[in-house]
Amino acid sequence: MICTMHIKNIGIIEDLTVDFNNGFNVLTGETGAGKTLIIDSLGIISGDRFSKEMIRKGENHSFVELNLFLPKQQNTIDGNVVVSREIYDNGRNTCKINGRLVTVSELKEFMSNVIDIHGQNDNQVLMKKQEHIKYLDNFIGNEILTLKTEYIEQYNDYNQIKKELKNNYGDEKEKQRKLDLLKYQLNEIEEANLKKGEEEELYNYHKIMKNSEKIYTNLIEIEQNLGNNAIEAINNSIRCFEKIEDLDEKYKNKLIELKNIYYEIQELSRDVSDMNNEMIFDEEKRNNVEKRLDLIYSLKKKYGNSVEEILEYKNKIEEEIYYIENSEERNNELKKQLEILEGKMFILSSKMDKLRERYGEALCKQINEQLVDLEMPNAKFSIFKEFDSNKKFTENGLNNIEFLISTNIGDDAKPLVKIASGGEISRIMLAIKTVLADSDKVPVLIFDEIDTGISGKAAKAVGEKIKIISKSHQVLCVTHQPSIAAKGDFNYFISKKVKDQKTVTDIKLLNEKEVINEIARISSGDITSSSINHAKELRKAC
Numbered sequence: 001m002i003c004t005m006h007i008k009n010i011g012i013i014e015d016l017t018v019d020f021n022n023g024f025n026v027l028t029g030e031t032g033a034g035k036t037l038i039i040d041s042l043g044i045i046s047g048d049r050f051s052k053e054m055i056r057k058g059e060n061h062s063f064v065e066l067n068l069f070l071p072k073q074q075n076t077i078d079g080n081v082v083v084s085r086e087i088y089d090n091g092r093n094t095c096k097i098n099g100r101l102v103t104v105s106e107l108k109e110f111m112s113n114v115i116d117i118h119g120q121n122d123n124q125v126l127m128k129k130q131e132h133i134k135y136l137d138n139f140i141g142n143e144i145l146t147l148k149t150e151y152i153e154q155y156n157d158y159n160q161i162k163k164e165l166k167n168n169y170g171d172e173k174e175k176q177r178k179l180d181l182l183k184y185q186l187n188e189i190e191e192a193n194l195k196k197g198e199e200e201e202l203y204n205y206h207k208i209m210k211n212s213e214k215i216y217t218n219l220i221e222i223e224q225n226l227g228n229n230a231i232e233a234i235n236n237s238i239r240c241f242e243k244i245e246d247l248d249e250k251y252k253n254k255l256i257e258l259k260n261i262y263y264e265i266q267e268l269s270r271d272v273s274d275m276n277n278e279m280i281f282d283e284e285k286r287n288n289v290e291k292r293l294d295l296i297y298s299l300k301k302k303y304g305n306s307v308e309e310i311l312e313y314k315n316k317i318e319e320e321i322y323y324i325e326n327s328e329e330r331n332n333e334l335k336k337q338l339e340i341l342e343g344k345m346f347i348l349s350s351k352m353d354k355l356r357e358r359y360g361e362a363l364c365k366q367i368n369e370q371l372v373d374l375e376m377p378n379a380k381f382s383i384f385k386e387f388d389s390n391k392k393f394t395e396n397g398l399n400n401i402e403f404l405i406s407t408n409i410g411d412d413a414k415p416l417v418k419i420a421s422g423g424e425i426s427r428i429m430l431a432i433k434t435v436l437a438d439s440d441k442v443p444v445l446i447f448d449e450i451d452t453g454i455s456g457k458a459a460k461a462v463g464e465k466i467k468i469i470s471k472s473h474q475v476l477c478v479t480h481q482p483s484i485a486a487k488g489d490f491n492y493f494i495s496k497k498v499k500d501q502k503t504v505t506d507i508k509l510l511n512e513k514e515v516i517n518e519i520a521r522i523s524s525g526d527i528t529s530s531s532i533n534h535a536k537e538l539r540k541a542c
Contacts, residue, residue: 001474002115002444003080004067009056010044011037012496014504024470026488027478027507028518033496034505035478039117039448042476045085046115047108052089061088068114070443083111117446118429126429127417133356133401135432136383138439140359144352148396151348155395158341165334168327175324182321189303189314192295199296199307202289209286219276226269234262342391349397353387356399360385363435370431374465375458376424379407381431403432426450427458430465437472445469447477451484463487467542482523486538491515515539 007016013034029035044050045064055062065084085107086094095107102110118126126135137144166174208215241255296307304310360383367381386400404413407424419425430450433440447466451459463484466477470489479485491510496503510518519535520527 001069002066002476003069005038005041006063006065007038007041008063009059010041010054010062010064011056012503012505013037013041014056014499014502016505016507018492018507019509020474020476021490022474023489024467024487025474025476026485026491027476027494028480028485028491028522029494030496033494035494036448037505038494038507039446039478042115042446043117044087045083045107046111046117047104050087050093052087052091055087055089061086063087070114083107113442115444115446116440116442117448118426118450126432129402129415129417132383132403133396133399135403135436135439136356136360136363136401137396138441139363139436140355141439144355144359147348147352147355151345151352151397152395154341154345154348155393158338158345158393161334161338161341165331165338168331168334179321179324182317182324185303186314186317186321189299189310189317192299194296194299194307194311196308196311199293202293202296206286206289206293209289216276219272223269223272223276226265226272230265231262231269234258234265238262342393345393346391346398349387349393349399352397353385353399356385356401360401366435367431370434370465371427374427374431374461375454376407376427376431378409379405379424379428380413381405381428382413384413426452426454427462430462430469434465434468437469440473442473444474444476447475447479449478449480451479451481455481459483480522482519482535482538485515485519485522486535487542488515491518493518 001022002020004017004019007013009015011034016034016038027035027038040054041064044062045066050062063084063086065082068081068083069079070081082096082098084094084096085104093104095102095104097107097110137148238255238258241251241258245252245255299310300306303313364381364383368379371377371379371381382404384400384402384404388398388400391398403416405416405419405428406413407419416425416428419428433445451462454462459481460483463481464487466475466484467487469475477484477488485491491514493508493510493514495506495508497506498504508514516532516535516539517527519538520531523534523538524531
């Protein structure tokens, strides 16, 4: 249950703290005082979307915090739990459960087991088709729970085996598809006949070919400079040193050095000349080199960033092909296990199907009785149940379940989500909730103006049903109907006042006299002796 709720900076709510109680909590008050903002705040703390326009004017963030008390069976966390969400105008969220930071999605998942909000436009759990089978199974109780527990164990094993088979390429089509792809890749790499280091060699050769004219021009100039200038200049210098070598030892030593340089330059000149002769390229070879580089580039795009990586990938392909072609024995064993499990799961699914058939009729009967009480005598609630004989197993077996309703004589049964009237949706939902009250595990139910579109006997009946639900759930109900407000265990009045030139929301738990006055006010618009007497009569009738 919600013990305490704290709201800051949402709409006209500045800073509001309210303690709620177990049972039927009724919220009434002035138009525009902030009743809807309180329900919106419960939606925010439950993980709903938040618009920054909801932040109170002049503030940069909103804050909602709940102090909950949860029975152990409701959540893995039990006892006192503090849940909070702080949202800033830049979109940043801070969500916490017992002081631990969580994501919005984690908060939403946690709160989905705590609060169920029902309103005219809410996409409530009851309106989701996939939840209907859970409601039916909760109605059936332990009789199906035992079967379902055994089934879930087998279903988990079933999925694990299917996963392993998929990883082992147990599916023949998938296996063949993968083999064909791997063999194509292997053949493509093998045909290329790649060798480590060849890419660099080819690239260097191609680089020289592309720059052959530039290389040839510079080599010619070098050869000319060496042959015509350098060698001749050094030769002249040698002759000069020879004329003076006998005069001093140092001239003789320099002559020897210069002769060595002369021989080296001669050798260098011959090398440059040879390089020039090598610059004549075979055009066919050039084309072959370019084709080879293109092939390597194409393979690199598919299989690796270098020839070495491509060859490593080739080794992995060979290993995987071997693994796939030799996995048949393990796969055959897994397929046998899968076949055995499918047989067991089919038997359990068939048993669950029969239970759902039998109890589904009882559930429909009870809900239709509730609809009569809710002034919908011509409505007929039914359940569409389908059994998938093709064995497409789900976590619930082989059943497809959906709740249907026809609201008038002669109408075809339609899914709940197709019902147009808000008043009808509210009463249908209350009928279902009343029947399922004991099996519904969500401890807190919020009813936001679900009495819209109904009045008189229907409104009175709605109040009675909510009262029944509040025996097994904490209920918070925003209402404008005096016959519903009169049934409250705890009545809160929401008002607005001006504080420091700003409008703020206030909430007060009413005493019995104040409850009578409030019922009188919403009954006739004014608090008069006759409206007070009427309010007392409504209160006494509860």
